[in-house]
Amino acid sequence: MSAHVREATVGDSAGIARVRIETWRAAYRGLVPQEVLDRLSVERETILRIERWDEHHADAAAHDLVAVADSEVVGWAFAGRARDPDPPATGELYAIYAIAERWSRGVGHALLMEVERRLIADGHEGAYLWVLAGNARAAAFYEQHGWHADGGRKVEEGMHEERRVRLFSERLGSAPSLV
Numbered sequence: 001m002s003a004h005v006r007e008a009t010v011g012d013s014a015g016i017a018r019v020r021i022e023t024w025r026a027a028y029r030g031l032v033p034q035e036v037l038d039r040l041s042v043e044r045e046t047i048l049r050i051e052r053w054d055e056h057h058a059d060a061a062a063h064d065l066v067a068v069a070d071s072e073v074v075g076w077a078f079a080g081r082a083r084d085p086d087p088p089a090t091g092e093l094y095a096i097y098a099i100a101e102r103w104s105r106g107v108g109h110a111l112l113m114e115v116e117r118r119l120i121a122d123g124h125e126g127a128y129l130w131v132l133a134g135n136a137r138a139a140a141f142y143e144q145h146g147w148h149a150d151g152g153r154k155v156e157e158g159m160h161e162e163r164r165v166r167l168f169s170e171r172l173g174s175a176p177s178l179v
Contacts, residue, residue, distance in 0.1 A: 003067040003074050003107050005114045010053045012066050015073025017045035023097040031134045063118045067098065067107045074099050075107040079115045082128070088150055088168045091124030103137075112145055116172045128168045130154065142167050 008016060021040045028037065057064065059080055067075030075098035082092045093115055098107040119127050129147070131138050139149075152166030 003069040003102070003110060005065050005067050005075075005110050008064040008066045008076070010050060012073055013049040013053070014042070014046045016066065016076045017042045017049055019073055019076045019097050019099055020095070021045060022099050026100040027135060027137065028132060031132055061122050063115060065111060065114055067102075067111050069102075069107075074102045075111050077111040077115050079119060079127070087128060088152065088166070089124065089126030089128050091119040091122070091127030091172070093127055093129035096129075108141055109145070116169075120172050124172060126169055127172055128152070128166055130166055139167070145169075 021042050024032070024040060025037050056062065056078075062080035063078070065077045065079075066073045067077075075096075077096040078094045079092060080094065082090050083094075084092070093112075096108060096111055096115070098111070102108075116127070128150070129142070131142065133153075147167040147169045150166055150168040152168075154166070
């Protein structure tokens with residue numbers, strides 16, 4: 001069954017946490033230390049999401065979306081205004097994930113198209129995102145949708161060191177329809 005995309009609610013917190021953690025474990029194996037992936041907890045992330053819901057949704061220009069199939073959250077995306085001090089565009093895709101069982105089945109495409117539609121409606125002509133260095137599958141997905149590496153790089157530290165590459169879409173909504 002295909003998924004439909006809608007605005008997320010606080011009631012989706014457990015589903016979003018599950019999608020994010022399952023996707024990290026599937027997509028980042030070999031790119032992120034295994035002990036970091038093993039420490040991830042759906043329960044802990046669900047609690048944090050609920051506690052921080054209002055804070056993360058204080059900006060009306062933030063778009064928190066879920067893809068739902070058979071009453072189950074199978075994908076998630078979060079986007080809004082650029083957060084970096086020198087962004088190449090005014091919009092940013094903060095996160096987008098689909099459970100591995102839904103890869104190459106249109107969930108990511110549907111989420112990305114809705115994110116782009118909403119960013120355009122907010123007045124953003126372009127947007128950017130950060131992708132984990134070495135994540136070839138994700139980079140290929142974004143490139144299919146008209147995003148390209150622009151040379152931006154950063155290292156984030158937290159649970160572990162992450163090297164990220166910036167991808168940029170000069171014209172949102174200009175990618176060919178893939179579905």
